[in-house]
Amino acid sequence: MRHTLSEALSGLRRNITMTIAVVVTMWVSLSLFGVGLLSAQQVDLIKGRWYDKIEVTVFLCTAATQGTNCDAGHDATDAQRDVIRKTLESNAEVAAVTYETKDEVFVQFKEVYKDSSILGTMTAADMQDNFRVKLKNPEDYQGVVSAVQGLPGVQKVQDLRGILEPVFAWLNLARVATVGASLLLLLAAALQIGNTIRMAAFSRRRELGIMRLVGASNWFIVLPFLLESLVAALAGAVLACLTLAGLEQFVIIGKAQPAIQTVRWIGWDNIGLTVLAVVAVAIVLSTIPTLIATRRYLRV
DSSP states (O other): OHHHHHHHHHHHHHTHHHHHHHHHHHHHHHHHHHHHHHHHHHHHHHHHHHHTTOEEEEEEOOTTOOOTTSOTTOOOOHHHHHHHHHHHHTOTTEEEEEEEOHHHHHHHHHHHTTTSGGGGGOOGGGSOOEEEEEESSTTOOHHHHHHHTTSTTEEEEEETHHHHHHHHHHHHHHHHHHHHHHHHHHHHHHHHHHHHHHHHHHHTHHHHHHHHHTTOOHHHHHHHHHHHHHHHHHHHHHHHHHHHHHIIIIIIIIIIHHHOTTSOOOOHHHHHHHHHHHHHHHHHHHHHHHHHHHGGGGOO
């Protein structure tokens, strides 16, 4: 074991510049990889929070609105309203139905626009009564929309997924781009590790040949190179983990959470899972290229 450690340390000293290059490349690539994993978890948290709140809103006709199901100049009738309610309540995809009158909508409007000059130009008569529909499964909304959008008295059916989906699409695109860039850098790091170990093995090819001739096992020969690459990879992984921890502490906790309190942000448990993934990837990236780079020197 002493021989293995001394050979690994000797290899690190001989190839110090290449080792530093490997550490930096692993640091950057693993940090990007970790950011990609964290962004994926953040998107899932946002989806989990907002998808539970997604509702379908059925806006009813008023005298001021126009629509294919509306009678010009007239509000939706009580009979039309009853048909819409029964249609919604009988739908298997609906969990709850809430009716909001114009007065109730106007109370909410005044709260939202209490500091705006537009409030003085609006009255309850300008509002639009509606049915708010809570779904059993937010993913299944098309059946509800198609069931009521053609009913008399329905001016418009609005599904919040139509608003949120583009946001999630951009978040997912950013996640894919981050992970894709990190995978390219991880590939570069793996190639760099392989080249470093190949150069180290080539410089000691005579010694390795003698070791094989005298009966040294493959693991006895390869283990110093494995330790050398593992030390470099884990050093990059440690720096990447510290970077992710700094991101959580100074960006998420220090900046994002106080600024946007309506969003559930990733926490230290998410950082812990990501750190485990980063370390696992570092070990794999240090092991496989080393085994490939040294296999030719294991033949007698």
